[in-house]
Amino acid sequence: MIWELDLVILSLVVVAAVGAIAIKDLLGSAILFGAYSFMMCLLWAIMGAVDVAFTEASVGAGVSTVFFVAAVFRTTRRSKD
Amino acid sequence: MSDFFSSVADYYNYLIYIVLMVIGLYAIIAKKNLVKKIVGMNIFQTAIILFYVSIGAKRGATIPIIEHGHGEAVHGAGSQAIKAAEYINPLPHVLMLTAIVVAVATLGVALALAIRVYNRYETLEEDEILAQLREK
Numbered sequence: 001m002i003w004e005l006d007l008v009i010l011s012l013v014v015v016a017a018v019g020a021i022a023i024k025d026l027l028g029s030a031i032l033f034g035a036y037s038f039m040m041c042l043l044w045a046i047m048g049a050v051d052v053a054f055t056e057a058s059v060g061a062g063v064s065t066v067f068f069v070a071a072v073f074r075t076t077r078r079s080k081d
Numbered sequence: 082m083s084d085f086f087s088s089v090a091d092y093y094n095y096l097i098y099i100v101l102m103v104i105g106l107y108a109i110i111a112k113k114n115l116v117k118k119i120v121g122m123n124i125f126q127t128a129i130i131l132f133y134v135s136i137g138a139k140r141g142a143t144i145p146i147i148e149h150g151h152g153e154a155v156h157g158a159g160s161q162a163i164k165a166a167e168y169i170n171p172l173p174h175v176l177m178l179t180a181i182v183v184a185v186a187t188l189g190v191a192l193a194l195a196i197r198v199y200n201r202y203e204t205l206e207e208d209e210i211l212a213q214l215r216e217k
Contacts, residue, residue, distance in 0.1 A: 006094070010093070010094070010097045014100055014101065018104060020120050021120060021121055021124070026117075029116065029120055030116075036127075040127050040131070043131070043134075047137075048138060048143070048145070048169040049173075050144055052177050052178055059185050060181060060184070064185060075116075075199040076199070076204075079117060079205070079206075080113060081113050081114060
């Protein structure tokens with residue numbers, strides 16, 4: 001485990017999580033959530049959990065983002081908070 | 082005091098996991114938009130996964146694939162003992178693999194329910210939905 005890289009990616013993860021729930025645009029929220037999932041995937045790879053990193057990259061960052069974007073396009077982009 | 086800081090430096094992964102969990106919980110409770118709540122639920126789940134993977138991590142260990150574990154050397158007389166301290170614990174990884182798949186399944190169901198709610202009430206905001214329910 002490389003702790004410098006670990007700290008940088010951990011702070012990016014927190015920034016992406018706060019951004020995903022603070023932004024008013026739901027499509028932007030979905031994209032930021034994809035960025036958050038991909039940062040998490042890098043984190044697993046650093047911590048040696050390579051199998052979890054694979055699954056997170058394909059399922060977490062891929063399929064989840066597609067689900068969110070599809071749901072936002074079938075409903076509305078606006079959000080009050 | 083220096084003990085405190087060194088323990089914080091040793092366990093910063095766990096601190097970030099608590100921060101992420103609180104962010105997710107805040108989004109579930111305080112946000113009024115349904116999609117925001119679902120994003121918060123997913124952040125909460127990933128925080129738990131971060132906790133479990135952090136349990137399995139070790140300093141100075143490598144990924145859990147046995148070196149020279151295949152080929153001729155395995156059956157020979159010189160096959161060496163496996164030292165557990167040299168490998169990261171793979172048990173939490175396997176558990177969390179299942180958790181990621183379950184997270185995507187719950188995400189799909191939650192978004193399908195949100196789309197149904199939007200088709201019926203024409204809004205995703207929780208307070209507007211409750212106001213429409215009270216009118217009836």
